[in-house]
Amino acid sequence: MSSDAPSFADALVQLRNVTFGYGERVILRDLSLAVPRGKVTAIMGASGGGKTTILRLIGGQQRAQQGQVLVNGQDVGAMDMQQLYAARRRMGMLFQFGALFTDMSVFDNVAFPLREHTDLPEELIRDIVLMKLNAVGLRGARDLMPSQISGGMARRVALARAIALDPELIMYDEPFAGLDPISLGTAAQLIRQLGDAMGLTTIVVSHDLEETFRLADHVIILGPGSVAAQGTPEEVRASADPLVHQFVHALPAGPVPFHYPGPGVAQDFGPPGASGGAQHQGAGRP
Numbered sequence: 001m002s003s004d005a006p007s008f009a010d011a012l013v014q015l016r017n018v019t020f021g022y023g024e025r026v027i028l029r030d031l032s033l034a035v036p037r038g039k040v041t042a043i044m045g046a047s048g049g050g051k052t053t054i055l056r057l058i059g060g061q062q063r064a065q066q067g068q069v070l071v072n073g074q075d076v077g078a079m080d081m082q083q084l085y086a087a088r089r090r091m092g093m094l095f096q097f098g099a100l101f102t103d104m105s106v107f108d109n110v111a112f113p114l115r116e117h118t119d120l121p122e123e124l125i126r127d128i129v130l131m132k133l134n135a136v137g138l139r140g141a142r143d144l145m146p147s148q149i150s151g152g153m154a155r156r157v158a159l160a161r162a163i164a165l166d167p168e169l170i171m172y173d174e175p176f177a178g179l180d181p182i183s184l185g186t187a188a189q190l191i192r193q194l195g196d197a198m199g200l201t202t203i204v205v206s207h208d209l210e211e212t213f214r215l216a217d218h219v220i221i222l223g224p225g226s227v228a229a230q231g232t233p234e235e236v237r238a239s240a241d242p243l244v245h246q247f248v249h250a251l252p253a254g255p256v257p258f259h260y261p262g263p264g265v266a267q268d269f270g271p272p273g274a275s276g277g278a279q280h281q282g283a284g285r286p
């Protein structure tokens with residue numbers, strides 16, 4: 001295992017020396033990573049580390065300030081709107097609260113991208129929609145409205161919609177958040193089955209350590225601004241890197257500070273007057 005950028009002979013997505021910040025605040029610094037084609041890659045790491053930002057860079061919703069984001073060898077950051085539009089048709093993105101259109105039936109939600117992006121006749125659209133709904137176990141729910149289905153079912157409909165155009169890459173942001181254990185197991189199984197059946201390259205951003213390690217072929221752990229570790233789940237689990245160790249063993253103490261940076265305890269709770277004019281202290285300061 002290594003924290004260097006791996007160069008998979010067949011990577012669908014590569015970030016090369018990417019630096020990105022929101023305004024002055026740098027989130028990713030000289031970050032390099034590769035996502036192998038046809039596999040399930042998990043991106044994990046401390047909250048606020050920039051995982052969703054990486055998905056946005058790959059989807060072209062954000063552009064890197066430095067470095068390259070390559071999808072199929074093409075630099076997403078250098079694409080014009082038309083190229084980006086074409087590239088996005090080959091990507092499915094499922095964000096945690098990726099809402100369905102509430103005024104459309106389940107069927108019409110899944111048909112939407114097909115009607116929007118293709119000239120296929122309605123009979124063919126019908127067959128594709130029913131196939132996609134069948135793949136997520138919801139062919140029978142086609143006529144229901146979003147208000148008539150559960151949250152877990154709504155996510156599966158969103159998944160059917162995301163694969164409607166047969167993407168080559170699918171990105172899930174927190175697919176397990178808020179799901180009960182059965183729905184969670186079903187979601188993980190679905191991600192794996194769809195990936196295998198459709199030959200998809202899958203990227204999953206998740207905080208659910210156990211489920212994600214079970215699911216993924218390749219795991220990337222983000223440290224502050226860069227990759228702390230990457231490899232198979234077994235390799236990452238065995239890492240001696242203190243940050244990775246803290247993360248994969250869910251330890252409350254370690255390099256990832258519990259406290260958001262702010263004033264020290266003595267300053268906030270000390271005798272009256274002690275706080276006057278005192279300076280803010282570093283993260284994790286007791």
Ligand SMILES: Nc1ncnc2c1ncn2[C@@H]1O[C@H](COP(=O)(O)OP(=O)(O)OP(=O)(O)O)[C@@H](O)[C@H]1O
Nearest residue numbers: 022023027045046047048049050051052053054205
């Ligand atoms: N549009 C934005 N403008 C300014 N700052 C942002 C914006 N989006 C995200 N950030 C900040 O960038 C940092 C990284 O955010 P991001 O959502 O990529 O992290 P994350 O690793 O996905 O976090 P989490 O695991 O908590 O979802 C966070 O500190 C966040 O506050």
